Amino acid sequence: MQALLLLLLCLPQSPFEPEPVPVVPHIEGPAELRLGQKAKFTVVGLPAGVEPTWSVPASLDNDDGHEVTPTGLLIWPPVNGPYEIIAAAQHDNGKLVVMRMTTELKGARPPPAPTPVEPLVPPVDPPLVPPGPTDVTPATGLRVLFIYPPTATREQLTILNSGAVNAVLDEVCAKSGTGRAEWRKWDRDIDKRDQLKNETPAWRELWTAAKASLAKPDAATKLPCVFIQRGDAVSLFPLPATEAATIALLKAGGK
Amino acid sequence: MSFTSQLLKGEIIVDDDSPSHILNPEGVSRGLDLNLRGNAPYAYGVSADPFDPELLIPRSEWEYWIKDAEQTKTRLSDRIAAVKLPPKKQIEVNFCWSFGIVHPIEILYAQLHNKLVSLSATSVAAQVTGFRNVGGWGRDAVRWIAANGVVADKYWPENALNRKYATAANKERALQVRVENWTECQPRNLDQAVSLLLRRIPGGGGRMAWEHETADVEAIWLDGQVAIRTRNQWPGQAEWVVMRGNMLLADDWVFPRSVSAIGEAL
Numbered sequence: 445m446q447a448l449l450l451l452l453l454c455l456p457q458s459p460f461e462p463e464p465v466p467v468v469p470h471i472e473g474p475a476e477l478r479l480g481q482k483a484k485f486t487v488v489g490l491p492a493g494v495e496p497t498w499s500v501p502a503s504l505d506n507d508d509g510h511e512v513t514p515t516g517l518l519i520w521p522p523v524n525g526p527y528e529i530i531a532a533a534q535h536d537n538g539k540l541v542v543m544r545m546t547t548e549l550k551g552a553r554p555p556p557a558p559t560p561v562e563p564l565v566p567p568v569d570p571p572l573v574p575p576g577p578t579d580v581t582p583a584t585g586l587r588v589l590f591i592y593p594p595t596a597t598r599e600q601l602t603i604l605n606s607g608a609v610n611a612v613l614d615e616v617c618a619k620s621g622t623g624r625a626e627w628r629k630w631d632r633d634i635d636k637r638d639q640l641k642n643e644t645p646a647w648r649e650l651w652t653a654a655k656a657s658l659a660k661p662d663a664a665t666k667l668p669c670v671f672i673q674r675g676d677a678v679s680l681f682p683l684p685a686t687e688a689a690t691i692a693l694l695k696a697g698g699k
Numbered sequence: 700m701s702f703t704s705q706l707l708k709g710e711i712i713v714d715d716d717s718p719s720h721i722l723n724p725e726g727v728s729r730g731l732d733l734n735l736r737g738n739a740p741y742a743y744g745v746s747a748d749p750f751d752p753e754l755l756i757p758r759s760e761w762e763y764w765i766k767d768a769e770q771t772k773t774r775l776s777d778r779i780a781a782v783k784l785p786p787k788k789q790i791e792v793n794f795c796w797s798f799g800i801v802h803p804i805e806i807l808y809a810q811l812h813n814k815l816v817s818l819s820a821t822s823v824a825a826q827v828t829g830f831r832n833v834g835g836w837g838r839d840a841v842r843w844i845a846a847n848g849v850v851a852d853k854y855w856p857e858n859a860l861n862r863k864y865a866t867a868a869n870k871e872r873a874l875q876v877r878v879e880n881w882t883e884c885q886p887r888n889l890d891q892a893v894s895l896l897l898r899r900i901p902g903g904g905g906r907m908a909w910e911h912e913t914a915d916v917e918a919i920w921l922d923g924q925v926a927i928r929t930r931n932q933w934p935g936q937a938e939w940v941v942m943r944g945n946m947l948l949a950d951d952w953v954f955p956r957s958v959s960a961i962g963e964a965l
Binding site: 494497511534542594595596598601605606607610620622624628629630631633634636637639640641642647687 | 791
């Protein structure tokens with residue numbers, strides 16, 4: 445038997461190269477971290493062009509405040525301990541692969557002793573945007589409000605959802621401080637439950653003016669309609685019959 | 700020659716005969732659980748806004764409506780593409796029933812309020828379930844959003860099941876983003892659901908055969924029949940999915956129809 449084993453060991457190697465072993469997708473990154481070290485993780489073994497989606501476990505057991513950015517950068521509180529991250533990506537004919545890795549932070553403060561009551565408020569909370577909306581008065585350009593009934597016809601819905609009309613609205617309307625074009629398309633019942641309280645004062649004023657017009661006896665026949673505001677002047681128009689006519693109305697600035 | 704809708708890039712068709720790696724890929728999260736439809740036997744219509752018969756569109760008109768929307772590029776998928784509204788990403792949380800409702804709300808903001816928002820479906824489901832990673836159904840999600848709102852995912856990450864985000868500030872932020880009107884269709888009632896979709900009203904569609912709820916975006920026309928284009932939130936899987944055959948009908952169909960204006964917030 446020993447002679448047979450010796451013979452097998454002495455046989456020349458196969459002339460064929462071994463098949464390359466496919467790389468199983470996995471996360472690579474530091475297994476240990478020191479405080480202040482950049483914790484960057486990557487996924488290897490994915491097909492070219494496939495980007496992973498990063499997350500942390502959805503479990504209260506991991507309620508330690510660590511997060512991972514879309515580029516795989518771990519953000520952790522300065523507390524010693526293990527931190528688990530997850531990467532998910534498509535691989536091999538649509539199969540979703542979920543990869544996990546745990547890294548341990550050392551050199552920071554020890555984890556706090558468990559407390560009987562979990563605090564609901566995190567240590568750091570981003571500042572709240574003031575609830576009072578910031579108003580924008582258009583120096584140039586229009587403010588345009590479409591109001592429609594729930595039973596709008598197919599032709600009317602085509603105009604109200606037209607990409608060409610939207611493009612013209614983006615072009616002729618004033619821009620808010622965030623660059624948002626000043627147009628809206630609202631259901632006639634939009635303020636039934638005080639839905640507009642967070643809208644800017646200018647839009648609420650325009651709605652008030654619109655509602656006064658729509659309260660007239662023949663209002664039902666006017667829907668859908670378009671309110672066009674230029675400076676202080678507000679004009680009411682029935683929704684034109686075609687996309688082209690709507691674009692022409694907007695380009696003329698409601699004149 | 701009869702009309703047939705064009706599929707979107709990368710779109711797949713799902714029906715009863717679809718292979719299991721399409722219907723049930725490994726590693727994805729779902730969460731639709733219609734056993735949770737309340738303690739009492741489920742009764743359709745216990746909602747803020749049941750289906751209004753005035754909204755019904757006769758079946759004989761469906762093909763024409765679909766063809767018109769496609770040829771004029773006035774579908775919701777056209778708007779989604781124009782503003783580059785990304786799909787949701789559900790990872791490791793069993794909250795499809797909230798993701799499927801929250802994405803239609805994002806679509807409504809893009810379509811009607813000219814506003815791109817990215818909202819946290821987990822912020823809704825976590826608070827509905829008491830921070831348990833369990834299933835549910837669409838009406839619970841929409842009811843919560845109608846009463847309490849939904850917070851942007853920059854304040855509450857999309858898959859973070861974590862009490863640390865349930866702060867007073869986030870609860871106040873959520874109140875700015877609420878559903879005001881919504882319609883619950885009768886389960887598996889194709890006429891109601893297609894009528895809303897043809898009117899460019901997207902909704903959550905939960906299918907027990909799939910145990911999954913997604914955002915039903917529009918109706919399309921394939922092989923002389925209606926089908927439904929839904930947007931799935933499984934990362935790494937096909938984003939756009941066409942439902943037909945027995946997979947066409949949803950057991951849970953909830954349509955947010957109007958949302959509160961948010962001005963320049965978020």
